[in-house]
Amino acid sequence: MPRTMLVTGGAGFIGANFVHLVLRTYPQDRVVVFDKLTYAGNLENLAEVADDPRYTFVHADICDRAAVEQAVTEHGVDTIVNFAAESHVDRSITEPDAFIKTDVNGTHTLLEVAREHGLRYHQVSTDEVYGHVADGASAEGDPLEPRSPYAASKAAGDLLVHAYHVTYGMHTTITRGTNNVGPFQYPEKVVPLFATNALEGGRLPVYGDGLQERDYQWVGDHCEAIDLVIREGVSGEAYNVGTGTSITNMAMVEVLLDTLDKSRDLIQHVEDRPGHDRRYCVDVSKIEKLGWTSRHTPREAIARTVQWYVDNPGWWEPIKSGAFREYYEKNYGSRAVLESPGA
Numbered sequence: 001m002p003r004t005m006l007v008t009g010g011a012g013f014i015g016a017n018f019v020h021l022v023l024r025t026y027p028q029d030r031v032v033v034f035d036k037l038t039y040a041g042n043l044e045n046l047a048e049v050a051d052d053p054r055y056t057f058v059h060a061d062i063c064d065r066a067a068v069e070q071a072v073t074e075h076g077v078d079t080i081v082n083f084a085a086e087s088h089v090d091r092s093i094t095e096p097d098a099f100i101k102t103d104v105n106g107t108h109t110l111l112e113v114a115r116e117h118g119l120r121y122h123q124v125s126t127d128e129v130y131g132h133v134a135d136g137a138s139a140e141g142d143p144l145e146p147r148s149p150y151a152a153s154k155a156a157g158d159l160l161v162h163a164y165h166v167t168y169g170m171h172t173t174i175t176r177g178t179n180n181v182g183p184f185q186y187p188e189k190v191v192p193l194f195a196t197n198a199l200e201g202g203r204l205p206v207y208g209d210g211l212q213e214r215d216y217q218w219v220g221d222h223c224e225a226i227d228l229v230i231r232e233g234v235s236g237e238a239y240n241v242g243t244g245t246s247i248t249n250m251a252m253v254e255v256l257l258d259t260l261d262k263s264r265d266l267i268q269h270v271e272d273r274p275g276h277d278r279r280y281c282v283d284v285s286k287i288e289k290l291g292w293t294s295r296h297t298p299r300e301a302i303a304r305t306v307q308w309y310v311d312n313p314g315w316w317e318p319i320k321s322g323a324f325r326e327y328y329e330k331n332y333g334s335r336a337v338l339e340s341p342g343a
């Protein structure tokens with residue numbers, strides 16, 4: 001069945017990759033990107049589809065109910081896919097307000113419009129809602145124990161989605177993805193930050209001992225999973241998406257430096273992030289039963305991503321000036337450098 005999707009946050013990293021996937025795969029589908037264009041939104045990410053008649057762009061905020069209503073009615077939307085969020089943990093520690101507004105109130109606004117117009121609703125969530133997992137892997141039924149303002153705002157969104165399904169019988173689905181890497185990721189996140197710092201001859205600020213574990217997955221794999229869940233997922237359910245294997249940040253840095261043929265001397269251990277979740281890992285058997293498998297290991301995903309940044313300086317060099325410099329100074333300027341990070 002051809003769909004018309006409202007893709008909120010579609011000018012960001014994962015949203016843009018998802019828009020490319022949908023327009024490439026489904027000739028009958030139409031996509032309305034609805035995006036506020038915050039510092040993380042970038043129309044360059046959608047330049048390739050700008051002239052596609054099946055694509056429309058709306059510049060607006062998901063907290064603006066009238067704007068969401070107008071987009072939905074004007075374009076005959078049948079499905080809302082919500083990628084729009086404030087998405088960076090470090091920013092949520094220094095400035096949490098925008099996270100509550102967009103990730104909680106914005107999600108609520110979208111759910112209200114979906115309810116009123118009888119639309120399907122998909123929420124793009126994160127494994128961070130489970131909080132730190134000392135061992136084993138988080139399953140979808142595990143308690144949500146978020147520990148950063150970002151994770152808490154995403155968990156609140158998940159709970160609202162669930163409540164709307166139960167209370168109003170709405171058709172909802174949720175995916176909880178692990179750390180994505182790939183083209184168009186804003187260089188505040190660790191892999192593009194470290195790749196571009198290394199390419200510029202700068203240092204790689206590893207938080208603490210660097211033995212925290214993350215499941216770095218290829219963004220294209222994640223987008224395929226979201227697409228499958230939107231089309232085949234059971235209403236009311238959440239699905240974890242990841243490779244199922246987590247690696248340490250030090251292992252990630254080694255793959256990154258080896259791909260660039262750069263020295264380990266670029267590594268600089270710095271003061272840790274407050275409340276830093278030591279380990280995330282998800283059980284992906286539920287989405288595998290739906291018919292999806294990850295195509296890249298974390299190491300393959302990181303190496304492929306680093307190569308994209310090598311090949312696309314025209315995308316990231318303009319971003320790493322201006323406002324980005326101010327952010328970098330604020331987040332890293334006063335962080336102590338650790339002489340013996342394991343101590």
Ligand code: NAD
Nearest residue numbers: 009011012013014036037038040041061062084085179180
């Ligand atoms: P991103 O920060 O790159 O992009 C977010 C996009 O949302 C931007 O285009 C921004 O302009 C837009 N936006 C922000 N506030 C908005 C608002 N109020 N109204 C309309 N648009 C708004 O984020 P991303 O990394 O692409 O993440 C997308 C989604 O996936 C988020 O919901 C995030 O929580 C989730 N997620 C991300 C990861 C990851 O590793 N990046 C992993 C799992 C889940």
Ligand code: TYD
Nearest residue numbers: 089179188189190191205206207212214249
């Ligand atoms: P990040 O990309 O911010 O994603 P998240 O915190 O949502 O998992 O960070 C990934 C990992 O890298 C996380 O353990 C924090 C660590 N990290 C650093 O060591 N240095 C950095 O400069 C950044 C941004 C992250």
